[in-house]
Amino acid sequence: DSGVTQTPKHLITATGQRVTLRCSPRSGDLSVYWYQQSLDQGLQFLIQYYNGEERAKGNILERFSAQQFPDLHSELNLSSLELGDSALYFCASSPFGQGEGYTFGSGTRLTVV
Amino acid sequence: EDQVTQSPEALRLQEGESSSLNCSYTVSGLRGLFWYRQDPGKGPEFLFTLYSAGEEKEKERLKATLTKKESFLHITAPKPEDSATYLCAVQVLKAAGNKLTFGGGTRVLVKP
Numbered sequence: 001d002s003g004v005t006q007t008p009k010h011l012i013t014a015t016g017q018r019v020t021l022r023c024s025p026r027s028g029d030l031s032v033y034w035y036q037q038s039l040d041q042g043l044q045f046l047i048q049y050y051n052g053e054e055r056a057k058g059n060i061l062e063r064f065s066a067q068q069f070p071d072l073h074s075e076l077n078l079s080s081l082e083l084g085d086s087a088l089y090f091c092a093s094s095p096f097g098q099g100e101g102y103t104f105g106s107g108t109r110l111t112v113v
Numbered sequence: 114e115d116q117v118t119q120s121p122e123a124l125r126l127q128e129g130e131s132s133s134l135n136c137s138y139t140v141s142g143l144r145g146l147f148w149y150r151q152d153p154g155k156g157p158e159f160l161f162t163l164y165s166a167g168e169e170k171e172k173e174r175l176k177a178t179l180t181k182k183e184s185f186l187h188i189t190a191p192k193p194e195d196s197a198t199y200l201c202a203v204q205v206l207k208a209a210g211n212k213l214t215f216g217g218g219t220r221v222l223v224k225p
Contacts, residue, residue: 002156004156042216101145101147103159104158104159109154
């Protein structure tokens, strides 16, 4: 157990729907990161939050949004889902905002049908 | 644009047959280079961080080294439990936040 908790583990939904993925970081970690892993793209950075504020943004689609709450858990919202959004979504956390590696959760496997 | 390329894409080894994985990178300024191990359907597991050329780190049968253009992950006398995908990632200077840019990974299969 890495200490980073992601729910749900699996999600199957239809095109056009909206889903919310949840992440609880390791105790004491202030930064949360979201990554998408698909077979053809590898691990791609989506977005980082540090202590409730957005710190960095990657190739995150406009249909996707995220936030980090005062208790430091984070949610990734995916809307108007398309078949191509099917992927593993990983959350990671780290103690600070810069300069170190981080710990990944076990992921949420999203299947859009 | 920052780029990370790993080779080979896949590696089949006999138990005890040592080998090396390559990670070449092109970045504007390296803050750190990271190695992760990923088992199927699971999240990447942190192995090493390297910060400067010439640095080396070891953990059990794994040893990571860094030059100004590439990093190697040496697997010495591998066992079947070393079978996994090994991912290399870089963090760059002057970048907002703390994102990692990953390579495509090397899938390692160790046969008994």
